[in-house]
Amino acid sequence: MCGRRGGQGYGLIGGHLGQDQCHACKGYGHWRRDCPYHNYLELANERFHINNELVPTILEKPIKSLGRWYSAELKDSKQVEQLKQDTISGLRQINSTALPGKLKLWCFQFGLLPRLMWPISIYEVTLSHANRLERLVNAQVRKWLGLPRCLSSIGLYGSGVLSLPISSLVEEYKCAKAGLEMTLTESRDPFVRGAAPTLATGRKWKPSAAVAEAKTSLRHRDIVGHVQHGRNGLGMEATTPTWQKATPAEQRHMVVEEVRHQEEAARCARAVSQAQQGRWMKWEGVERRRITWSELWSMEASRLSFTIRAVYDVLPSPTNLHLWYGEEPACPQCAAPASLKHILVGCKISLTQGRYTWRHNQVLKCLAAELEKRRVKINSMPPNSQPVAPWKMSFVRGGEKRGSKPAPPEAGALTVARDWEMRVDLSQRLIFPSEIAVTNLRPDLVLWSKSCRRVFIVELTVPWEEVIGEAYERKRLRYANLAAEAEGRGWSVKVWPVEVGCRGFVSRTTTKLLKEMGIRGQAQRRAVKELAATAEQSSHWLWLKRRDISLAAK
Structure with missing residues (x-):
C-alpha cells in the first residue's frame, strides 16, 4: 500500500469511510506506478551490492562527501560539537609542544585555522558557536604572546594603529559565509541560483543581510566617488575598483572585503567605548604600524609583549596595579602617580638623569644616519648644468619590442645643489651656522647649501602619541623667529618639526620629511621601521629600569 499514512493519508473522502487514499495518486488500496511515493517505497526496500558486499544505507552508516558528513538525523549538531572538540584537541596539541610562543602562534595560523575553516563553511554553525570557538583560541593566543587576560580581542585582531598577523576566527567565519552566499546566489547556473538554500547562522547575524548591506555600501561608494578620509587630504588613500565595472569574481572579492571592513568598523565602535584600551583612537597624525611575520621572528618575546601592552596601556604600571x-x-622616583605616560615621558627625575635625552639621541642618530646617506649620495653626483627634464612615457609601436624602462631622475629637495652640509646636536654641542643667523637655539639637525642658499631646520621630539600634534605646533613656533631672521638675510628656510612616538609610532611629518629629502619607496619604509624600532627599544629599556632610582642612561 501507499506509504503516506497518518493524518495526511487517511480521511473521509467521497463517502468512503476508513479507506486508505494516497494524496499523490488518489488511489484506494491499489498501486500506481507513476506515484513518486510508491516508487520511493520500492527504492527504499532495494539494497545495492558491490562485489557481493552490501552497501550500507545512511540509516546504518553516515556518508562523507566533499568533507561533509551526511547522516539520517539531517542535522549538524553532532558535527558542530565535533568541531569544538577538534579545536580543543588541536590547541592542546600545539600548546603541548616545546616550541616558543611565536612558533605556536604560527602553527595555529597556518596549521589549525585552515583546517577549521572548511567545516565552519559547510556546516550550519551559528555565530554563537563561532564566538565560543574564538574565546578558546583567544585564551591560548594571549598565553603564547605573554599578554594579560584583560586585553581585549581588539588588540589581537584589530587593524588600528597596531595590527598583528593573526586572523580572527569570527571574522573568517563571516567572510566564508558571505563568500558562500555570493557563490550560490550569483552563480551563472540558473538552477543553482534558483535552488540556493538559506544559510543557517542563527539569529544574531545573517549572511544574506550582510551581503545586501555590503552591496549597498559599494554602490553608494560608486555614486559618491573618492572622498577624503581623516586629515590626510584628498587623494591620499588607495584607490579601489568600482562596483559597476568589476567582474563577478572581483565583485565577490569586494563583498568579502566589505564584510571585513564592517567587522573592523564594529571593533572601532567598541574601542571608542573603552576608556583605557581605546585611547589609541585619539591618536592623530601617526602612521599605522603592521607587524609582519618576518618582524615577529626577529623580535624578542619580552619586547613583543611590551609593544602590544604599551599600546593598549595594560602594562603593570603602579597606577594599573x-x-x-x-x-x-x-x-x-618622584612619588607622583605613576601611570605608563608618567614612566615613559613625564617623570622629572628621569628627565634630570638624562634617560629621556638618551632615548631622544638614539632616535636622532637613526634619523641623522638616513639623511647623511642621502646627503653624501647627492654631493657625489655630477653637477647639473640644466634642470632635470621630467620623466616621459615611452610608447611602443605595433610589431616592436618594449625596451628597458628608463630610470626616473633623482627627486627631492636636495637635488638642486651639490654642496650640502649637515650638523647634528649629538656628541658635540651644536653651534648654529653664523652665515645663516646668529642665535642661541640648538636645533637637532641643520642641513644647508651655500650655493642655492637653502636651509632645513629639523627638530625631533619623542612625545606621548596623544600629544603629537601639540608637540609639532610647539616646536614650529619655537623656531619661527629664527626662520624669519634667516629669511631676512636672503636664505630660504624650512622648519621641519618631526615626531616619533615613545611607543614606536612614527608621525606623518617624519615620512613627509623623508620624502622631501628624496628617501622614498623601499628606502623610506626601511627608515620608518628603523626609527620605530629604535624608539620602541629605548622605551622598553626605560620600562625595565623604572625601579632603579640612581641609575642613569648610558
Whole structure:
C-alpha cells in the first residue's frame, strides 16, 4: 500500500469511510506506478551490492562527501560539537609542544585555522558557536604572546594603529559565509541560483543581510566617488575598483572585503567605548604600524609583549596595579602617580638623569644616519648644468619590442645643489651656522647649501602619541623667529618639526620629511621601521629600569 499514512493519508473522502487514499495518486488500496511515493517505497526496500558486499544505507552508516558528513538525523549538531572538540584537541596539541610562543602562534595560523575553516563553511554553525570557538583560541593566543587576560580581542585582531598577523576566527567565519552566499546566489547556473538554500547562522547575524548591506555600501561608494578620509587630504588613500565595472569574481572579492571592513568598523565602535584600551583612537597624525611575520621572528618575546601592552596601556604600571590589586600607585622616583605616560615621558627625575635625552639621541642618530646617506649620495653626483627634464612615457609601436624602462631622475629637495652640509646636536654641542643667523637655539639637525642658499631646520621630539600634534605646533613656533631672521638675510628656510612616538609610532611629518629629502619607496619604509624600532627599544629599556632610582642612561 501507499506509504503516506497518518493524518495526511487517511480521511473521509467521497463517502468512503476508513479507506486508505494516497494524496499523490488518489488511489484506494491499489498501486500506481507513476506515484513518486510508491516508487520511493520500492527504492527504499532495494539494497545495492558491490562485489557481493552490501552497501550500507545512511540509516546504518553516515556518508562523507566533499568533507561533509551526511547522516539520517539531517542535522549538524553532532558535527558542530565535533568541531569544538577538534579545536580543543588541536590547541592542546600545539600548546603541548616545546616550541616558543611565536612558533605556536604560527602553527595555529597556518596549521589549525585552515583546517577549521572548511567545516565552519559547510556546516550550519551559528555565530554563537563561532564566538565560543574564538574565546578558546583567544585564551591560548594571549598565553603564547605573554599578554594579560584583560586585553581585549581588539588588540589581537584589530587593524588600528597596531595590527598583528593573526586572523580572527569570527571574522573568517563571516567572510566564508558571505563568500558562500555570493557563490550560490550569483552563480551563472540558473538552477543553482534558483535552488540556493538559506544559510543557517542563527539569529544574531545573517549572511544574506550582510551581503545586501555590503552591496549597498559599494554602490553608494560608486555614486559618491573618492572622498577624503581623516586629515590626510584628498587623494591620499588607495584607490579601489568600482562596483559597476568589476567582474563577478572581483565583485565577490569586494563583498568579502566589505564584510571585513564592517567587522573592523564594529571593533572601532567598541574601542571608542573603552576608556583605557581605546585611547589609541585619539591618536592623530601617526602612521599605522603592521607587524609582519618576518618582524615577529626577529623580535624578542619580552619586547613583543611590551609593544602590544604599551599600546593598549595594560602594562603593570603602579597606577594599573592600584586599579587591579589596590597597591600603592606612587612612582618609586618622584612619588607622583605613576601611570605608563608618567614612566615613559613625564617623570622629572628621569628627565634630570638624562634617560629621556638618551632615548631622544638614539632616535636622532637613526634619523641623522638616513639623511647623511642621502646627503653624501647627492654631493657625489655630477653637477647639473640644466634642470632635470621630467620623466616621459615611452610608447611602443605595433610589431616592436618594449625596451628597458628608463630610470626616473633623482627627486627631492636636495637635488638642486651639490654642496650640502649637515650638523647634528649629538656628541658635540651644536653651534648654529653664523652665515645663516646668529642665535642661541640648538636645533637637532641643520642641513644647508651655500650655493642655492637653502636651509632645513629639523627638530625631533619623542612625545606621548596623544600629544603629537601639540608637540609639532610647539616646536614650529619655537623656531619661527629664527626662520624669519634667516629669511631676512636672503636664505630660504624650512622648519621641519618631526615626531616619533615613545611607543614606536612614527608621525606623518617624519615620512613627509623623508620624502622631501628624496628617501622614498623601499628606502623610506626601511627608515620608518628603523626609527620605530629604535624608539620602541629605548622605551622598553626605560620600562625595565623604572625601579632603579640612581641609575642613569648610558
